[in-house]
Amino acid sequence: xxxxxxxxxxxxxxxxxxxxxxxxxxxxxxxxxxxxxxxxxxxxxxxxxxxxxxxxxxxxxxxxxxxxxxxxxxxxxxxxxxxxxxxxxxxxxxxxxxxxxxxxxxxxxxxxxx
Amino acid sequence: xxxxxxxxxxxxxxxxxxxxxxxxxxxxxxxxxxxxxxxxxxxxxxxxxxxxxxxxxxxxxxxxxxxxxxxxxxxxxxxxxxxxxxxxxxxxxxxxxxxxxxxxxxxxxxxxxxxx
Numbered sequence: 001x002x003x004x005x006x007x008x009x010x011x012x013x014x015x016x017x018x019x020x021x022x023x024x025x026x027x028x029x030x031x032x033x034x035x036x037x038x039x040x041x042x043x044x045x046x047x048x049x050x051x052x053x054x055x056x057x058x059x060x061x062x063x064x065x066x067x068x069x070x071x072x073x074x075x076x077x078x079x080x081x082x083x084x085x086x087x088x089x090x091x092x093x094x095x096x097x098x099x100x101x102x103x104x105x106x107x108x109x110x111x112x113x114x
Numbered sequence: 115x116x117x118x119x120x121x122x123x124x125x126x127x128x129x130x131x132x133x134x135x136x137x138x139x140x141x142x143x144x145x146x147x148x149x150x151x152x153x154x155x156x157x158x159x160x161x162x163x164x165x166x167x168x169x170x171x172x173x174x175x176x177x178x179x180x181x182x183x184x185x186x187x188x189x190x191x192x193x194x195x196x197x198x199x200x201x202x203x204x205x206x207x208x209x210x211x212x213x214x215x216x217x218x219x220x221x222x223x224x225x226x227x228x229x230x
Contacts, residue, residue, distance in 0.1 A: 004156075006156070009154075040223075040224075041223065041224075042118075042204050042206070042221030042222055042223055042224055043157070043204075043221050044221070045218060045219070048218065088156055088157065090157075100145060100147070100162040100163075100164050100170060100210075101159060101162065101170075101172060101173070102147070102159055102162075102172075102219075103159070103173065104149075104156040104157040104158065104159075105156050106154060106155060106156040107156045
């Protein structure tokens with residue numbers, strides 16, 4: 001099946017620092033999604049990207065849909081302790097019989113030190 | 115309150131004993147899906163359903179069955195569980211069609227399964 005490589009696997013940062021993480025794919029996606037998972041909870045959608053080159057913000061979060069449609073980036077500015085969690089990228093293919101399939105990256109575990 | 119519910123939340127069972135994990139949503143969503151989460155592997159899609167009586171395989175369907183007889187329910191069935199199915203399972207639902215699509219899917223709280 002499709003592969004999504006997400007990096008880094010984990011990050012340990014100081015409060016106030018900026019964070020960057022990315023996902024690369026062996027296949028083209030028509031939608032890129034970024035989720036956050038808090039301990040003991042299910043993932044929650046942060047940002048959805050629908051067009052190549054699109055740059056979308058949600059508060060301190062900014063995500064971009066790569067031009068090649070095979071990658072995406074998530075940036076978090078001025079991190080705070082509540083940013084702690086696991087961040088997942090996910091990609092969805094265009095149309096056809098696989099329209100309902102969603103492929104996730106392995107996740108980035110973020111730890112923020114006060 | 116709009117939500118996806120899963121039952122049970124925790125389950126310990128033995129190899130070969132059939133089990134069902136239920137999933138129900140109250141948002142009238144057409145799309146529902148099951149995932150398993152394992153350390154270092156992220157979430158992997160097991161099965162999904164675009165609508166009632168329509169189900170398709172995800173990336174890891176082996177050893178699992180699903181059914182979608184009603185819009186609100188999407189149970190996950192393990193006919194003969196094995197230890198490699200020990201995992202954290204999530205059900206999700208979302209609308210289909212339009213720019214929202216199933217991208218805006220909502221996840222349940224998870225079911226932690228241990229197969230001995």
